[in-house]
Amino acid sequence: MKKVAIFSPTINAGGAEKQACLLAKCLSEQGCSVTFISFYGLEGAEPKNVDILKSNSLIEIFIPVGSQYAKLKSITKVFREKQFDSLFNYLTFCNVFGTIIGRICGVKKIFGGIRSSRLPFKKKILERLIHNYLTDYTIYNSYSGAEFFSENGFNKKKNIVIHNCFENISPQTSRKAKDVPMIISVGRFVEPKDYLTAIKSVKILSQNNIPYRYLIVGYGKLETQIREWIERYSLKDYVEIIIAPDNIPELLDKADIYLSTSIFEGTSNSLLEALNACLPIVATDVGDNKHIVHNGQNGYLHHIGDSNSIAESLVKLLADSSLRIQLGNHGYQLLVDGFSKEKFTERYMGLL
Structure with a gap:
């Protein structure tokens, strides 16, 4: 039986924390003995993440107590007692301290975990030192992140890319033609999502009398600005905003088409959700979008800010329901083949 440690700062609601918990579940289901270490304990823990960890008796949750020094000392003791075969660290704090303790205690394989496509300067320097000299490999959840850090002095030979696990893939959706198809975007209302380009793109549709509805779902500091853009471009009859709903899958x-005009992405969870809903996607060619949207097969990719080309792809999809269904079904299969729990488990088990 393989003995695996997973070291995460918390079990809170963040994306990295959820993926760490899912990794514990997947490895335990393959018969591995997993010790999940949460440095800051259960305070603020996401109940769903705790449930994931409690789903298998082969997962042990270890919560160190006391001062930071006392916690690190108790973690060192656990490492020496357990003699782990492999250690998976998540985020900078754990990458640094987990790797150092793992090396001292003789862990056979140590994996760092960088979950962002960019890092602040000081964190990047720390991560580079740990990656180049102490870890065996660093796992990224996006190719764009791995490429960026390689260009910034990280040893490329020690990079591994494993996309996030999309745990609960829905049954394939059966769609029908509509007289007024709906375009949808889901995301935070922040500058990198570039909602102005999305609004300019759908404005072109209304100028050409093409029937559609556009639903913008999310929340954030740019809500007022987005409403002003909708007013400025005379789109109130076409565009609706829904703030932080609890029924996004519904x-x-x-919807009929997914639209993303981001100027920056890693691996977009919202695009994966669109694949799960069998939606064709029109998106910008940023981050790992090209690994999620295969141009002409399950959607279309465009340059940042190119509202005219984006509008052309939307027109093509709005005019042809069979094309929408064909591309949406292809995208769903892409999700099953590349981002499923089974694929995620296979990739990690191959590292042990």
């Missing part, structure tokens, strides 16, 4: 099921 809204995706009611």
